[in-house]
Amino acid sequence: MSSSVPIVGWLTRRPGPRTVRAALVASLIGLWIIVPSGAAVRLTASGLGCPDWPLCEGNEIIPENSMHAIIEGSNRILSALVVVVAVSAWLIALRASSTGRTLRVFAGIAALSSIGQVPLGAVTVLLDLHPIAVGAHFLLSMVALGAGTVAALLAFDLVAQRRRSVNWARAPLAAIALLAGAVTLVTGMLVTAAGPHSGDREVVERFGDLADAAYVHVRAAMAFVVLAAVLVAWVLRDTRSGTLTKGLAIALVPALVIQVGIGEYQWRNGLPEEVVGVHVSLGALVWAILVAATVTAALPSEATERAPAHERAPTEADRGSIEPSTV
Numbered sequence: 001m002s003s004s005v006p007i008v009g010w011l012t013r014r015p016g017p018r019t020v021r022a023a024l025v026a027s028l029i030g031l032w033i034i035v036p037s038g039a040a041v042r043l044t045a046s047g048l049g050c051p052d053w054p055l056c057e058g059n060e061i062i063p064e065n066s067m068h069a070i071i072e073g074s075n076r077i078l079s080a081l082v083v084v085v086a087v088s089a090w091l092i093a094l095r096a097s098s099t100g101r102t103l104r105v106f107a108g109i110a111a112l113s114s115i116g117q118v119p120l121g122a123v124t125v126l127l128d129l130h131p132i133a134v135g136a137h138f139l140l141s142m143v144a145l146g147a148g149t150v151a152a153l154l155a156f157d158l159v160a161q162r163r164r165s166v167n168w169a170r171a172p173l174a175a176i177a178l179l180a181g182a183v184t185l186v187t188g189m190l191v192t193a194a195g196p197h198s199g200d201r202e203v204v205e206r207f208g209d210l211a212d213a214a215y216v217h218v219r220a221a222m223a224f225v226v227l228a229a230v231l232v233a234w235v236l237r238d239t240r241s242g243t244l245t246k247g248l249a250i251a252l253v254p255a256l257v258i259q260v261g262i263g264e265y266q267w268r269n270g271l272p273e274e275v276v277g278v279h280v281s282l283g284a285l286v287w288a289i290l291v292a293a294t295v296t297a298a299l300p301s302e303a304t305e306r307a308p309a310h311e312r313a314p315t316e317a318d319r320g321s322i323e324p325s326t327v
Helices: 004-010 016-042 067-095 099-126 131-160 169-196 210-237 243-268 275-299
Strands: none
Touching: 004 131, 004 275, 016 099, 016 131, 016 275, 067 099, 099 131, 131 169, 131 275, 169 210, 169 275, 210 243, 210 275, 243 275
């Protein structure tokens, strides 16, 4: 009987901030990994490798006689694991007494979006990989990834005991840059819907004209890059920007440069499958970095060091007060 007491105590103990952070980081990693996994299914023409649902073919989870079935079946198993991790992270956040409402909401959005992928995946197969269904599958992944990014960021704040407040000067530009990034994702999805990689070699139905979709996508991407560059420059020049905010802004620059370069290369070389896969995977990473960068730019944490005296108006702190300044 005595040996069961520690187990009961462990089950009833509320998770601490570090446990919440670990769970949400694991969820975030899974939410990104499923993107290249799903891209591999489409780019290897394995989208209909498993014609049944939820099992692959008849009573088999993964038939051994078909490489397409193995690829699609493995992606389904991985998707189920990602759902379990995301839902578990949400439940841990709900049980923790230290988490705020915002963190719980974003963890819930990530988990519910992951769950939503299950019926949407079934619909996609039943519709024989209709381009819009495939695109919706991808965009829902971006919703889950974005929400998971915010939840993980808030979990890091929880552990570090950081408090955030709105920077009303930078918030509008950060919001517009994030919106431009979302538009770029949507237009990129439309390029995929019109492009040659349907997910199965027997599927010929495409949505829209490839050249027109690419024309719109390129211009949306150009506008997004310009807005992101202005935001990054502002963050780096602002002495009140914290280390995390500057680090995310710096990380966004090479990610965008590489992504643009890969996009140009794939278009000029006939959209080779391997390069498209890298473009999609890196695009998801850019999206996660963008979400984190815009959130920290719009909602900077309280400053741990005061700005130089010549860059701010004199305060009580300059006359001997020990109260720290904030941004």
